[in-house]
Amino acid sequence: MPKPRPSRLTQPLLRRFRAEDGAVTLPALLWLPFFVMLMAASVELEMLTVKQTLLDRGVDLTTRILRLGIDDLPDHDTLKRSVCENMGFIGNCMDRLAIEVFPVDTDTWTSTGASDVLCTDSTSAAELSPQLQAGDSNQMMILRACLKIDTMMEINPLAAALTRDAGGQVALVSMTAFVNEPRPGS
Numbered sequence: 001m002p003k004p005r006p007s008r009l010t011q012p013l014l015r016r017f018r019a020e021d022g023a024v025t026l027p028a029l030l031w032l033p034f035f036v037m038l039m040a041a042s043v044e045l046e047m048l049t050v051k052q053t054l055l056d057r058g059v060d061l062t063t064r065i066l067r068l069g070i071d072d073l074p075d076h077d078t079l080k081r082s083v084c085e086n087m088g089f090i091g092n093c094m095d096r097l098a099i100e101v102f103p104v105d106t107d108t109w110t111s112t113g114a115s116d117v118l119c120t121d122s123t124s125a126a127e128l129s130p131q132l133q134a135g136d137s138n139q140m141m142i143l144r145a146c147l148k149i150d151t152m153m154e155i156n157p158l159a160a161a162l163t164r165d166a167g168g169q170v171a172l173v174s175m176t177a178f179v180n181e182p183r184p185g186s
Helices: 011-018 025-068 076-087 157-161
Strands: 097-105 140-149 170-179
Touching: 025 076, 025 140, 025 157, 025 170, 076 097
Parallel strands: none
Antiparallel strands: 097 140, 140 170
């Protein structure tokens, strides 16, 4: 038995259903959000890496003076200012940076420094009590700096996975060790 022929009214509709124009549209629409999030995460990761590198550079250039024994341990604000000047373009650095300096006992490999990193908190008005200990001659010292930064996009899956403080900021931490040079008379 022969197939019935479609009527004149249904022929254009059937042709449209059989057409393969736009077959790529549906998969593209399904994959597009994934690729946009991937690109956003890569930009976020790149910016975090740049800021971490700048913090490491600022800490290294600041502690270079301490490593060489050119100057004694300055006060907290002077250390912060030096790190911020050596870092570059991080805005509001003096308010977002916390620095600690403490000795390490090389016999037991313990320190007097707190196990938790001292960081600023954008929501608390409490004054931080940074730990700056000058140490003795030939003593190993640790300098630890913590910088609070804002992420670029909150909807980004990478930024959502980062640990934040109450103000929504992320902590970047840099540590370095140096040995106090021998001082005259010691």
